[in-house]
Amino acid sequence: MINYFLRLLILFVAWSGVAAASPANIAIVLSDDSAPYQETANNIRAFVEQGTTRAVVSVYSASGKKPDFIRERQDLIVAVGVRAAQEVVALNLTTPILTTLIPRQAFEKIARQRDYRQFSAVYLDQPLARQMELIRLALPERSRIGVVLGPDSQDTLKVLQFAAKEAKFGLVVEKIGAAEELLPALQRVLADSDVLLALPDPLVFNKGTVQSLLLTTYRYQDPVVGFSQAYVKAGALAAVYTTPEQAGRQAGEMLQHVLQGKSWVLPPPEYPKYFSVSLNYQVARSLSIGVGDEMALSQKLKRTAEQD
C-alpha cells in the first residue's frame, strides 16, 4: 500500500515537473525511416526547437524490428504517416496525438469519434476549393471538371458538388467499384468534361493505372490536374501539393503554439497552409495550353488561400 502511494506520489511529482520546469517530451513516430518521414520530422523538430518553450524531441520509426524505445514519458506524440498513426492509436494511450502526412479520409477513419483536442491532424491533401482555384488560374478556358471516384473517395461527392458550385464549374462524376470499370468510366467522363481533376483514391490512381489513364486523357486532349508532384512528372498538367518539409513546418508551428499554451490541447485538424505548384510544360505545350509560370501560379494561389 505504501509502495502504491509512493508510486503515485512520484508520478504526480514527475507530471507537475514536466508541466512546470522540466522540458516537454515530444515523441515523433515515423511510419518508416525513408526520406519523406525524416524530412517531416526534421522540420517539426526545427520549428519546435525554435520556440520559446523547451522541449525534448525524440524520433522513432515504426518499421524498425528492434526499436530502442523511449524511456521517458511523452507529453505529446506526433505520428507521421498513416501507419504511424494506426500504430500509436492502437496503444490506447491518453497522450494527445497529432498526426501529419496523412490524407483526410485516412485520418477520419482512424479518428472516428475521437476528440480533436486529443487527436488532431495536419492533412496532406489540399482543400477542393484550392484545387479548383488552380484549375481556374491555369486553365481559364476550361469550365467542366471531370472526376472519377473510387470507394475511398466516394464520400467526397457532396463536398465536391458544393465546391464546384461555389467555383462555378460544371461537374461530371463517375463512380467505380472495381478496377475494370475505370477505363469505360474515364472515357464517359472525358467525353463530357474538359479537364480531369484527380482525387486520391488507390483504385483510381495508382502505379498500375497511371499509364492507361494518362494516355486516355491525352487522347481526349484533356489535361489532368493531379495531387502529387510525381503525377505531374508522369504526365499530369499541374498539381498543387504539400511536400513533407511543408507538412513538417505546419506541424512544428502547431506544436509551438500548443507548447506555449497552458495545457496539452490540440487545435482542430487543418488543411495544409504551405503548398507548392508543379507544372508539366511539355504536356502544356503539346496540348497548346499557355499555363504560365509555376512560381507565379503558386503565388496567386497563396494569395487566394490567405484571403480565405
Add this chain to the structure above:
Amino acid sequence: MNRLRQLARYRAPLALILALGWGSSAAEEGGVLSEGDFLAEMPLVLTVSRLAQPLDEAPAAVTVVDRQMIRDSGAWDLAEVFRLVPGMYVAYNAGQLHSVTHVVSYHGMADAFARRMQVLIDGRSVYTPLYGGVQWSDIPLLLDDIERIEVIRGPNSASYGANSFLGIINIITRHSAEQQGSYLSASGGDGRNDGMLRHGGTLGDLSYRFSAGLRNDAGLDNRADGKNMRQFTLRGDYRINTGDSLEFQLGYNGGDQDVGSPSSLNANPPRNKSVTNRFELLHWRRDVSADEQVSVKFYHNYEQASDQFVLAVAPVSVTNDLEAQRYDLEAQHVFSPRKDLRVVWGGGLRLDQVNSPLYLGTTATRSFRLARLFGNLEWRARPDFLFNLGAMAENNDFTGTDITPRLALNYHLAPRHTLRAGMSQATRTPTLIEQEANLRIVIGNLISQKLLSQGGLSPERITSRELGYIGELGRFSLDARLYHDHIDDLIGQYEYPYALDYKGDTNGFRNLDSAVVKGLEGQLQYRLNSSTRVVLGFARTMIASNDGDQTYSRSMPFTSLSMLASHRFGHGWSGSLAYYQVGTVQAMGEGGTVGLSRRWDGRVSREFRIGANRSELALVAQNLFDEGYQEFNADNLMGRRAYVRFSLEI
C-alpha cells in the same frame, strides 16, 4: 541520473508497448489510401517521345488523321485514308507484276512503285527494299490498332531518316494499356468481308494486346486483283521500373493474291501468288526526366512472295519469287540542355537483304547497308520565335556519304496565329532495282533483256522551301502552305541505244531529269462542337520538268479536293460524308491518263448495348453515286462498293 531512469522505467511503459504492437497492422494497409498515394514515384508516361508536337510548332506542315477520322472516312484499306491529306495522290491499282494495290504518293511522281516517301509504323520503316515503295495491303497492321497518323508534308530526313524525300507517313499504334478487354468485328458486302478479334490485358507490369483478322477482297470486277489475307499482331509494353520500359511487337500478314492482267494473253497471265510478311520489334526506353529520354530500337522486317507463271506466248516458265529482309538498329537521345533548347540526336545502322532472281538476275542475296547520324536542335529564341535546325549524315553502299540540312522558323504573330518558313534538303538513295536490275527472260535461244542497270547512280536530291500559316479563328482552323521544291537527278528509265533484247527494248536507270514542284495546299477545319466536324483539304500542284514527254509534269492532278463531314446525332446515331475530287492525271509507269473524278463516300452507324456490352452497326458506301470513274489507269474502273460492319466490345 540512474535513479531517474529507474523511475522512468516504471512510469513510461509506452515504448515497450509500442514495441509489442509494432508492425502488426502495417500489412493490412494494402489498397487503403495513405500518404504513399501522394508521395510515391510514378512511371513517366507522357514524355517527349509520346507527346505530339503542337502543329503550330512543328518545323513542317503536318496533317493529323486521328482514329475518329479513320472511322468516319469509312476506309476499308489503310491507303484510302490518305485521300484526306492535302497534296496526296491516292489511287487504286489492280496491279500487274507485283500486285501493288494502292498507289500513295505525295506530290505525284507516282508509278505503281511510288517510292519517294518514308512510311513508318511506330518508327519502323516499311517501304520494301527492292523497289522502295509500300505494299499497302501486305503490312501487318490492323486499322483498328492505329492511334493516329501524322503525315509530314515535305522532306525531313533529319527527323525521319532515309527516304524521307517528298513526305513522311508516320503511323502510331495504340499503346497496349489503352486497349484492354476484348473487341470483335465482322464486315461484309460487295465482294469484301473481314473479321477481327482483339484482346488486351495486363499481367503485373506488363500490358499486352493481340489482334487477329481475316480479310478477303474480290477486287474489281474486270481485274485479277482478289486478296485473301490473314493477319496477326501482338504488342506488349513492359514497365521495368518508373523510368524504363520495354515495348515489343510482332506481326504477320500473309495469304493469296491474284495478279496478272486478264486482258492480255502475253507476258502476264492472271494467276495466284502467295505472300508472307512479318516483323519483330524491340524498343527500350529510359525516361530520365520529363524532357530527357534515351531509347534504343531494333526491328526486323521479312517479306516473301512466291509467284510462278507460264508465258502465254511461249512455253516458258517464269519464277518471280522474292525474299527481302530489313534489320535496323537505332539509338536516340532527347534532352534539354537549357530551358529554351531541346536536342534530339542519334544514329542508326541498317542492313537490307533482297533475293529476287527475276529482277536482279542472280540467285545470290543482294545487300544494302546504311549508316546514319542525325540531330535536331530546337531553340526558342523568344516566346514567339522557334527555330529548328537539323541535319542528317548518311553513308550507304550505293551513293557514299551525304549530309542533308534543314532549317525552319515558326513565328507566333499572335496567339493562335503562326507563320512558318522553312528550307530543307533530302536525298533519295537509288533502290536495289534501280541500282542492280537485271531482268532477263530466255525463250529458247532468244534472250529478252527487259531491264539492265549499269549502277553508279547518284541519289535524287530535293531542296524544298516553304511558307506556311497555321491559325484558328473561332471555330475554324486553317493550315495552309506555299511551297517550292526543286528536285534534281530524278532517276528514270531510259532505253538502251543498242540492242540487247531480241526485240530491241532494253531499259536501264539513269539520273535523268530535274523538276520543280510548286503550289498551294492546305486544310480547313470547322468544329461546331464535339459532335460536328468538317475537314476540307485542297491542293493546287504544278510540276515543271525538263522531261520531254511530260512524264513528271502530268503525274499530279492540278487540283485535288477532299472533304469529310461528320456528325453525332445522339441516341447512338452518327453519320459522315466524304467527298474526293481529283483532277485529270497521267500516272507514270503502268499508269495512264485518267480524267477528273468525283466520288462521295458515306457512313451511317448506330451504337447500342447488348446486355452490358457496347456494340455498333455501321453501313458504309464508297462511291455512293456509282460514278464509273477510273483510277491510275483506264483498267481500274471504280464502281460503288458498300459494306456493313458489326462490332462488339466485351
